[in-house]
Amino acid sequence: MESAAQANSGSTAAIDEPTPAIKNPKIAETTTVATPAASQNGTTSHTNGRVIVSPRARKLAKELKVDLSGISGSGPHGRIVAQDVEAAAGKSSKQAATVTPVPPPQPTPTTTPVPPTPTKVAPAPAPAPAIAALPGQIVPFTTLQNAVARNMVASLSVPVIHIGYTITTDALDKLYKQIKSKGVTMTTLLAKAVAVTLQKHPLLNARYSEQGIVYHSSINVAVAVAMDDGGLITPVLQNADMADIYSLSRDWKSLVDRARAKKLQPEEYNSGTFTISNLGMFGVDRFDAILPPGQGSILAIGASRPQIVATTEGLFGVKQQMQVNITCDHRIIYGADAAAFLKDLAKLISTNPESLML
Numbered sequence: 001m002e003s004a005a006q007a008n009s010g011s012t013a014a015i016d017e018p019t020p021a022i023k024n025p026k027i028a029e030t031t032t033v034a035t036p037a038a039s040q041n042g043t044t045s046h047t048n049g050r051v052i053v054s055p056r057a058r059k060l061a062k063e064l065k066v067d068l069s070g071i072s073g074s075g076p077h078g079r080i081v082a083q084d085v086e087a088a089a090g091k092s093s094k095q096a097a098t099v100t101p102v103p104p105p106q107p108t109p110t111t112t113p114v115p116p117t118p119t120k121v122a123p124a125p126a127p128a129p130a131i132a133a134l135p136g137q138i139v140p141f142t143t144l145q146n147a148v149a150r151n152m153v154a155s156l157s158v159p160v161i162h163i164g165y166t167i168t169t170d171a172l173d174k175l176y177k178q179i180k181s182k183g184v185t186m187t188t189l190l191a192k193a194v195a196v197t198l199q200k201h202p203l204l205n206a207r208y209s210e211q212g213i214v215y216h217s218s219i220n221v222a223v224a225v226a227m228d229d230g231g232l233i234t235p236v237l238q239n240a241d242m243a244d245i246y247s248l249s250r251d252w253k254s255l256v257d258r259a260r261a262k263k264l265q266p267e268e269y270n271s272g273t274f275t276i277s278n279l280g281m282f283g284v285d286r287f288d289a290i291l292p293p294g295q296g297s298i299l300a301i302g303a304s305r306p307q308i309v310a311t312t313e314g315l316f317g318v319k320q321q322m323q324v325n326i327t328c329d330h331r332i333i334y335g336a337d338a339a340a341f342l343k344d345l346a347k348l349i350s351t352n353p354e355s356l357m358l
Helices: 055-064 082-095 143-155 170-182 186-198 245-260 335-351 353-357
Strands: 160-168 207-209 212-214 221-223 274-278 297-310 316-329
Touching: 055 082, 160 335, 170 186, 170 316, 170 335, 170 353, 186 221, 186 245, 186 274, 186 335, 186 353, 316 335, 335 353
Parallel strands: 221 274, 274 297
Antiparallel strands: 160 316, 207 212, 297 316
């Protein structure tokens, strides 16, 4: 199995975290400084020998090694604010040859400003990874990696068949752009499309047993997700064919968040009846996924790309297309069964994706 992601695009969000406030603002605003300075608005940032500094500005000054006594405050009544500290830090950085930010100092009992250290600061060492892999070193498997390895070995005992198909995604891409702002992901759109198609092909949702074919009473679509510390996990969208696309997207976000935090319950990752694996975000065109133990099928999804195609009128046009490959347990699912499923899935995605909203 491989990592799950959206077929057409991956997204990464950067979050600016607020700076914690100083616990004792009264002390922070009344530190004695010797030399007064005039502010930009004509008032002074020093009152009766005291400099007026906002808590945020004081913390920033400590982090950037900026001397507050030489700063003119631009805030009300000459108050030094964070913007003033940043401006002062910018001027000193132009004067220094190289200045590297250092981690914020640990809080100390005193609130007296510390005189600035020399302008050149030695670069901070880069943080080391949790487990640094060095040449010649053996890094032990994590518990999850061990479980994945055992499952992959078990999968080798199953005779499988691989079937590929090309799907035009222009209509699905258009629908996705319309509902993306409402929290719907491409992953859930694909999972929903697979689940709806499985309603017509229950054999693809079944599994092999020594007693015969086990037909499941529900369609639970598992999606392979790569963990940051190694290994794979498959959060499961329960009854994916019955849930509306908005509920499905909310469920998926919750599952991924809890998977990253290692808080999934066993039934949330081991109850899948059909698995999808998506490497489209890495630009992979096509690949074969390994069949998970206890399931009959897994669908590998490649990237959607613009392709020059011939139309039914004998003309050439450009279409967005993606390659999908299904791996099936050949003891119960034959080539014709898999091909029929892929044909109906392609028809749904290319001609009627709006039905996924019902």
